[in-house]
Amino acid sequence: MPHRRFSSSLRLAIALVTLCFHPLGCFHPLGIALSAEPKKPNVLFIAVDDLNHWVGHLGRNKQTKTPNLDRLAKMGVTFTNAHCAAPICNPSRTALLSGLRPSTTGVYDNGDPYELAVNNKQSLVTQFKDAGYETLGMGKLWHGGLGFPKQWTSTGGPDGNGQRKTKVDDRSIGGIKFGIIDGDDTSVPDTHIADYGIAELNKAHDQPFFLTIGFHKPHMPWNVPKKYYDMHPLDSIELPPTKQGDLDDLPAVAIRMAHSSGDHAAVLASGRWKEAVQAYLAAISYLDGQVGRVLDALEKSPYASNTIICLWGDHGWHLGEKEHWRKFALWEEATRAPLIWVAPGVTKPNGVCNRSVDFMTIYPTLCELSGIPIPDHVVGKSIRSLLADPNSAWNDVALTTFGQNNHAIRDERWRYIRYADGSEELYDHNNDSYEWTNLASKPEHNALKQQLAMNFPTTNVPAVKKVSAGDENQKPKKNGGKKPK
Numbered sequence: 001m002p003h004r005r006f007s008s009s010l011r012l013a014i015a016l017v018t019l020c021f022h023p024l025g026c027f028h029p030l031g032i033a034l035s036a037e038p039k040k041p042n043v044l045f046i047a048v049d050d051l052n053h054w055v056g057h058l059g060r061n062k063q064t065k066t067p068n069l070d071r072l073a074k075m076g077v078t079f080t081n082a083h084c085a086a087p088i089c090n091p092s093r094t095a096l097l098s099g100l101r102p103s104t105t106g107v108y109d110n111g112d113p114y115e116l117a118v119n120n121k122q123s124l125v126t127q128f129k130d131a132g133y134e135t136l137g138m139g140k141l142w143h144g145g146l147g148f149p150k151q152w153t154s155t156g157g158p159d160g161n162g163q164r165k166t167k168v169d170d171r172s173i174g175g176i177k178f179g180i181i182d183g184d185d186t187s188v189p190d191t192h193i194a195d196y197g198i199a200e201l202n203k204a205h206d207q208p209f210f211l212t213i214g215f216h217k218p219h220m221p222w223n224v225p226k227k228y229y230d231m232h233p234l235d236s237i238e239l240p241p242t243k244q245g246d247l248d249d250l251p252a253v254a255i256r257m258a259h260s261s262g263d264h265a266a267v268l269a270s271g272r273w274k275e276a277v278q279a280y281l282a283a284i285s286y287l288d289g290q291v292g293r294v295l296d297a298l299e300k301s302p303y304a305s306n307t308i309i310c311l312w313g314d315h316g317w318h319l320g321e322k323e324h325w326r327k328f329a330l331w332e333e334a335t336r337a338p339l340i341w342v343a344p345g346v347t348k349p350n351g352v353c354n355r356s357v358d359f360m361t362i363y364p365t366l367c368e369l370s371g372i373p374i375p376d377h378v379v380g381k382s383i384r385s386l387l388a389d390p391n392s393a394w395n396d397v398a399l400t401t402f403g404q405n406n407h408a409i410r411d412e413r414w415r416y417i418r419y420a421d422g423s424e425e426l427y428d429h430n431n432d433s434y435e436w437t438n439l440a441s442k443p444e445h446n447a448l449k450q451q452l453a454m455n456f457p458t459t460n461v462p463a464v465k466k467v468s469a470g471d472e473n474q475k476p477k478k479n480g481g482k483k484p485k
């Protein structure tokens with residue numbers, strides 16, 4: 001009957017129009033569906049600079065206020081024993097984003113130019129661009145900004161840290177930089193980086209997207225508006241636990257690492273340790289609010305149910321534990337950092353994974369979840385199985401490298417550190433979560449140390465250095481080397 005035919009044609013037309021306007025649809029310009037291929041998930045990739053494990057749900061510091069990071073954790077799986085590949089910005093990010101460890105690339109320090117050791121083709125972001133994704137980003141992803149320009153479809157630029165056009169009541173203690181901004185959130189560049197991400201989430205995208213939001217805070221300077229300081233009143237601040245004489249059982253190389261900056265001596269001399277702790281907590285609370293804004297935007301967008309979220313901090317941060325400040329060490333405070341995943345159809349809410357993983361897992365996991373081939377050079381293992389079941393078996397350990405041939409292994413119980421000169425530290429996290437008692441010299445642990453040492457890299461290349469004019473022996477490496485552990 002004519003009426004019924006019309007009505008079924010109308011239904012078909014409505015269905016086609018609906019599909020054509022779906023932001024994830026893949027259609028011929030005439031509105032005809034081209035294939036039944038499953039739609040690729042979008043990726044929201046949130047990098048946070050210098051955020052240690054002072055995140056509420058991780059339980060390390062009960063003063064910290066991170067409702068949005070905790071909310072994100074409840075949406076999927078949070079890793080409670082996740083560690084950077086290197087406890088410094090540049091090598092940590094280079095390893096995570098290239099798929100190659102510092103021991104292979106020679107990128108050990110912030111001054112080691114990653115562009116000479118790895119290339120655009122190896123970049124995680126490039127895999128997504130080559131797979132047809134729109135690759136978008138703003139802020140800090142690689143050290144100093146967004147890295148290789150060819151990875152990106154478009155960007156909002158690296159922006160910066162610090163503050164915009166406002167006065168700061170500077171309260172720094174030597175190299176520990178912090179102060180109160182005379183302005184609101186718009187004075188902090190990260191607010192505009194969040195704005196960029198929100199704007200992209202509010203747009204219609206023809207292709208799946210890989211959206212990077214690279215936050216700078218809580219990297220120093222901890223210059224944020226007063227309201228974040230007020231969230232952490234000075235008279236309520238507690239210092240992190242420390243032990244008198246903690247360094248007495250450390251090898252000389254470790255003591256040098258702890259004291260190299262002179263920060264702790266300066267903080268003690270100032271009598272203002274609590275102010276520095278307050279400032280770091282304030283910067284974390286600011287950052288948490290920006291994460292919340294981005295999550296709100298995602299939840300209101302058409303992409304909420306088909307977007308993988310991966311949030312990571314690039315390494316930890318000491319605030320006086322082991323008489324040390326900043327990163328630049330192989331202890332728990334310097335290596336442990338947040339790692340939170342939401343993968344629609346894979347993760348379930350409220351997942352907590354206590355397996356020890358490092359950030360080399362991020363690259364292959366994102367590829368696997370998105371149906372993108374994992375390039376041969378990538379050394380990490382995908383943790384998709386842990387996302388699906390956080391309690392499932394996992395036989396790998398976390399490995400962190402700081403400088404040439406200094407490494408730390410972290411499994412679910414132990415931390416074993418071995419420096420290039422052969423000196424060692426061993427800590428039992430079942431009894432000693434602040435790593436106060438070095439057990440490495442106890443003969444009963446020899447077999448354990450041998451077993452953990454099997455995970456140390458066998459290749460430890462020299463640091464890659466800047467090419468000086470006419471130096472033919474220091475040409476950029478084409479592929480950053482082979483695939484050793």
Ligand SMILES: [Ca+2]
Nearest residue numbers: 246247436437
């Ligand atoms: Ca000790």
